[in-house]
Amino acid sequence: MVTDALTLIGQVLGCLGLVLALVGAVNDLIAAIGFVRFKNFYLRLHALTVGVIGGTFYPLIGLGTYALFCIAPPLGYYVAGVSYVTAFFVLITAPAGSHAIARGAHRAGYRPEPAREDKLAKDREEGVME
Amino acid sequence: MMEAATLLWIYFYSVLLVTVFLSLYGVYRRPNVLKKIIMLSIFGDAANVLAVLMGFRKNAASPPVYPGQTYTEWSAPNSTQLQQFASAAVDPVPQVLVVTAIVIGLAVLIFLSAAAILLYRHYGTLDVRLIRQKIIEGGVEE
Amino acid sequence: MLSLETQMYILAGAVGLYILSSLIYAYKLATEKSVPDMVILVDSLTYDLAVFIVALSILTQNAYLAVGALPLAIWAYVFDIYMSKYLEGRELGD
Amino acid sequence: MFQGPIIFGLTVNEILLAVFLTLALIFTYKTLVERDLVKAVVYSGGEAVSYALAFVVMYAPDLVLAYVAVGLGIYSALFLFVITRTERYEKEVVEA
Structure with a gap:
């Protein structure tokens, strides 16, 4: 009885993970369309965020949950471990990398093109911040 | 008409x-020396993929790593399992x-x-045509 | 619950969507003009394909294929750091 | 074992392999005609990712461990280091 209930809960969690993977694929398609449609580099960073967190982190969590509950044990544990560890490292490294590339682009002279005002460049010219 | x-x-x-x-x-x-080096790296990569493709097989159906298929308790595979494994596995020697x-190319x-x-x-440029001009003008031999 | 065939076809549909968005990223990478855009496009391509590897490993029931996901994610980050250091005009050893 | 759909007698792995090899060919051509060497390095990184995925669909994922590290990480760092020490743009014509 209890075992049946646990199996049913496992099946439900696995199918939720599968749905999470499908939603993540749709998110990634939205991010790809955003890369085509946005005007300049600093706007495309938003699309990059959608593509990394919504299109990589959540599908990896979903695929790991699905593999943990719905696949026979040796293969399932292995794939679940790989996807959880990869999701953890993506969550740590991707914001650091995008911040570094944005800072480097602003220092290299790439300005936001249709913009009303660039306060960071003005502050840097006045010497307020380094 | 051939098959697809x-x-x-x-x-x-x-x-x-x-x-x-x-x-x-x-x-x-290409005149630039660094561009020559980049294209040489791509040449090595394409040759590697060509070598692996020679070991790939049509309808290779995801072989298990061990024919016995259990990871915890290993048992010797029987002849049927070995035959299935050998009929579906890709060639490991080119890999x-x-x-x-890859490492030697690096x-x-x-x-x-x-x-x-x-x-x-030494020469102040990486363009091979300019380097040849400088060698001819400067009288440096070879 | 969903049958096994349905689950596998949902997974195959997700793999197809990932391939489609990777093709859009590759087209954008081939027609792009500025360097930081190209760097974040290579990033997106790499992260996509990491998820694609894990999904393919579940789809073909082969544990051996899932190994490549972690190095793809990590080395894309290292590529980011190198390019940002170059764009800031500093040496690589700083 | 689920092998995926068979389309015109082709498995999914063969179709994906064709896609990735074509992507690598396009990136190689872009690397060849590019004058800015930094962009050429980024294109070679994309080419390395395409070949890594070709290795995956050819059932050789042990090569991906070595190849991604070398092709995307170490080659890019090496070429960028050479560019910082030398010149960035490739010249087209030479005055006599």
Whole structure:
């Protein structure tokens, strides 16, 4: 009885993970369309965020949950471990990398093109911040 | 009329050969030394993929790593399992060779990059035509 | 619950969507003009393909294929750091 | 074992292999005609990712461990280091 209930809960969690993977694929398609449609580099960073967190982190969590509950044990544990560890490292490294590339682009002279005002460049010219 | 699969395999080999000859054209015709080095790295990569493709097999159906299939308690596979494994597995020998080729290519490219930096320090440019002009004008032999 | 065939076809549909968005990224990478855009496009391509590897490993029931996901994610980050250091105009050893 | 749909007698792995090899060919051509060497390095990184995925669909994922590290990480760092020490743009014509 209890075992049946646990199996049913496992099946439900696995199918939720599968749905999470499908939603993540749709998110990634939205991010790809955003890369085509946005005007300049600093706007495309938003699309990059959608593509990394919504299109990589959540599908990896979903695929790991699905593999943990719905696949026979040796293969399932292995794939679940790989996807959880990869999701953890993506969550740590991707914001650091995008911040570094944005800072480097602003220092290299790439300005936001249709913009009303660039306060960071003005502050840097006045010497307020380094 | 050939099958679609045969045409696709002809397409694999032809696109890899086109990549190899394109990168060799880049090594031969581009004037910049660093561009020559980059095209040489692409040449090595395409040759590696060509070697692995020779070991790939049509309808290779995801072989298990061990034919016994259990990871915790290993038992010797019987002859039927071995036959299934050998009829579906890809060839492992080119993969083992390619691992060595990747590392040796890395060493060769590091050596060539150091040579390019020394060349720039001596002549002030990386363009081979300018280097040849400077050799002719300066009277430096070879 | 969903049958096994349905689950596998949902997974195959997700793999197809990932391939489609990777093709859009590759087209954008081939027609792009500025360097930081190209760097974040290579990033997106790499992260996509990491998820694609894990999904393919579940789809073909082969544990051996899932190994490549972690190096792809980590080395894309290292590529980011190198390019940002170059764009800031500093040496790589700083 | 689920092998995926068979389309015109082709498995999914063969179709994906054709896609990735074509992507690598396009990136090689872009690397060849590019004058800015930094962009050429980024294109070669994309080419390395395409070949890594070709290795995956050819059932050789042990090569991906070595090849991604070398092709995307170490080659890019090496070429960028050489570019900082030398010149960035490739000249087209030479005055006699």
